[in-house]
Amino acid sequence: MDAHFNTSRFRVEGMDCAACASKVDIAARRVAGVEDVSVSVMNGTLTVKHAADADLQDIATRIGNLGYPTTPIPASNDRPSAQGASGPVPTQGDRDHDESLPWWKTKRVLLALACGTALLLAYLVGWIRPEIGHWSFVAALLVGLVPIARRALAGALAGSPFSIETLMSIAAIGAVFIGAAEEAAMVVLLFLVGELLEGVAASRARANIKGLADLVPKTAMLVEGDMVREVPAAALPLAGIVLVRPGDRVPADGEIVEGNSAIDEAPVTGESVPKSKGPGDPVFAGTINTDAVIRIRVTAKAADNTIARVIALVEEAQESKAPTERFINRFSRVYTPAVLVAGALVAVVPPLLFGQVWGEWIYRGLAILLIGCPCALVISTPAAIAAALSAGARRGLLLKGGAVLEQLRTTTMVAMDKTGTLTEGKPKVTDIIGIGRSETQILSMAAALETGSSHPLALAILARAKADKVPIPPAFDLKAVPGKGVVGSVGGEALFLGSLAAGMEKTSITHDLRTRIEAFNDAGKTVSVLLIGDVIAGVFAIRDEPRADARAGLDALRKWGIGTVMLTGDNQRTAEAIGDMLGMKVLAELLPEDKQRIVRTLQAEGQVVAKVGDGINDAPALAAADTGIAMGGGTDVALETADAAILHGRVSDIADMIALSKVTMANIGQNIAIALGLKAVLLVTTIIGMTGLWPAILADTGATVLVTLNAMRLLGWRGTT
Incomplete structure (x- = not known):
């Protein structure tokens, strides 16, 4: 952290997509004294680097006015712990989209229900008293539009004038003036339902990571002399001895000091068969003791255990944008104003230049505003990236950001250490x-x-x-x-x-x-x-x-046309013996600088290199590679230097990590095609008069929901090996 700036974090409720994050980011940056801002949609957090005299309450107020209730996270809760805490829980009055509530009790549901009820009443009034039917629909429209328009105004004042709320407000108000109040009210209802569905889908992705934290029990049985007492797992001291009974989850990373038992590591590693472990063997927090009583010595505090490290790395990764996402965000900043201009031209040019009917073309121009909403396009990449990072973490594949996930699919050569990686x-x-x-x-x-x-x-x-x-x-x-x-x-x-x-x-x-x-x-x-x-x-x-799966893992890479080479400091004869068993090229007796030099030589030959290793001597090569991958049992230096980590030491996980990259980028391509394809079709049909406001908002809402649901499919990814 810069010596002249402080860092503060906030809990932000109700962010469901990249467009939400963009508005929060812009609003926070406009506060005096703010130096830098980072927003995580998946974690619902805002991190601000600011001067000591910056008004933190002003930050919370401005963002709250956008419709995202914001509260500071105390420094002691700055990082989610392995016990599932993720910062302070806002009061009920502060919540807008609170994941701790059932989805049907959130404010978004209540607003959609209120708008839907008002619309039904408007239809009833229109049937009974047709002469006031128009005004009953205007009243129903206002129930849903007022909160949307308020957010649009707050966004404009906070530096985001071209938001979906702005487009929606202009379209709905314009529809009233041309006598389409009934349609405008229905459009607003559909918009609110679409927002609600986005929120539900986003909360599923958040729950996937929070589920990791929930693997660790809240309490543990601490052994003190001849006594055993129950204590919070988060408070376990280093080197403390913990009693774990059959059926209990292990409360901390540790080492067995007494007892032999089968440990079910499936919740953490995905291994289907429990492993027999005894004194001296390591155990992970969140795994299940199945057979007999064991005692373990705690080797990592709650904030540093395997689960907590996974969560922290995934959170950091989700805050790092992929190149595709950065491009789409830049594109949308130009695209949305262009849509406003296009809508205005469609509404004005035909009547002015060609004598067309004003009402008809204004209606089409308003429909184009709704068609042009960029929500589906903007969420197409981050939703898929977030789901993929979460799914990977579930299998022990940690990637430090969307850029790494996007890069991996282009790998043409994997250079691997021998000891601790292939063996x-x-x-x-x-x-x-x-x-x-x-x-x-x-x-x-x-x-x-x-x-x-x-x-x-x-x-x-x-x-x-x-x-x-x-x-x-x-x-x-x-x-x-x-x-x-x-x-x-x-x-x-x-x-x-x-x-x-x-x-x-x-x-x-x-x-x-x-x-x-x-x-x-x-x-x-x-x-x-x-x-x-x-x-x-x-x-x-x-x-x-060699590891049991080494040959299968290498074969999986070769099937994709990816080359492999062993880079090791071991002696030539031993390295070649292992290389012959695995069918791979070997370069042995290398110093750390030799490994780095070879990686750079491969890159100069046009190869996209992923370097896999687990030791300090691998760190220079890991840093030089296009993608550095640390094996799970590796040193902290390797884990810090690498772009990705394989927690559980399976060679086959290297192929799985690349497979995850490939399937994610395919998913993103599908999402972009859905988002732009529907808009292109509706744009043409609206201009020629085949479709109007209802199909426009249905297309936008439908595209957003389809894109989100398609991205969420990645949460079910279980790997290929």
Whole structure:
């Protein structure tokens, strides 16, 4: 934040589309002392950078006059927390379109009902007393038009003279003067119903993200010595121990310290099968403990847990406009005044120059004002972008804005790190050779020596022993041999577990065994040997294996004609072994600057490059790429540098992220075609006299609703893999 400016946030009710946001933005910018403004329709928030002496109440008042009740958000609530709080809740009197109320109780519904009732009464009066029927329709018109005209006037005073409310007010008042009061009243009712439907559709998109926050329970069972007490989950301290019972949701990101259970991660990751987890394994806030009581150590506060980070990134992304959206917004600022001019010309030119009937052509000019409403066009892009960002977040695909979502579909080359991206990032024992002893025996002995060690190769052996349910006996006289391995005794036998080179210093190996070990080395595997006394009793081959879905994920990219390349700092032999398994080109033994240089070289060759990585050494290349994608288990540096993030570490999610971009841009194209196509047809039919005010407003309202509903289809996107 600039040292000379403060930042304040406001809750703005009733914003349902980009046109609403534009009016709020313009009104806020006209207040003295305001430096910059950012409006989020999906979050219903306004962020203002301003001088210390700026009148914040004036900002709220001006925006409230536009029909969007506005209240400051206290600094303590500046960001929605994982507990579902999203700033202060306005009082009932402040709400215009309050998502906490059922849609049928909102003010927009009440206004539409009042207008509809007045119109029915006008028809009844006109039937009983035809001589005053015209005035009864004027009265019904005023019920709905007065609030619209008030908003139009406030918008004009706040710097938005060419709003839909302005077009509606001019058309309705003009219709009264040419004797079409009945039609004008119906048009206003249809407009109010259209606004109501827009609000309902927009609230669905908001609810999708708020649903993420609701995944996290409000309370947690905090362990304090021998006592367990219920506390607010938002107040859990770092390193605090939490008891989670079967069936409970995990209240915070943490690490299991006691107990083994199956964790259902479907609400957060979309994984269909619960994962078995035990001490040392991480768990996410919002996941469900299914089997047994576990205790977890809290590793992130509520504001920083997985769910909160997802929500924060999605909110930031929704406030970032896509290039298409920016173009349409600029276009609409010229388009709306042009519509007013076109309507005036249609109303005036034929009667003046060609002797046509004034009333007939004024009527057509007014209809053109309604046809020209830009609502459907303006909402076509942001509605689709917001829905896509929300759907992606549900699957752990985070994109930092519409521009990133739009860019991804043009990707022609994906450059990937190896460790932690294409591979699990955790070495695994792939092969065991027993010499004179069974595989189970030598694995049991090796695990005994490695118990308590945190070395990656030791952890691999312990993990294999756990997976194979091998008994681990006690080991004695344990001693590390720096750079070589570990010695000790198990069951009275002296053992050494270490590198092949260290083992060969103590004994020799047969030709056949050497051949097998060389084959392991050629496959990029690290070899450890177990000696009993001075005799080799076992060999362990260990390698960081490709992720289970790596091959399928790469194949999905290739089907679209997208190239792939591995960029890794690992040694050439290991990298090539993994590359051969996955069928991809490999560039190995690279420094961070080498990765960045290769990305720039690919771009110079005309490639649109997405770089995927999870480490600090990937950050320069992530920043240089057209799109930088951080893998979920990655470092904070990678996540901050990247344009997008894959929270759950699936290689197939890279293809899914590009697929989401493609389907979103197709949806936007459909929306623009709907918005402009209906207007083009109605424009022609109105000028030649086939259609009038009713079809015009039906077309506009219908187009807006169709565009919004089409965009909302993206909320149901579940990915392709």
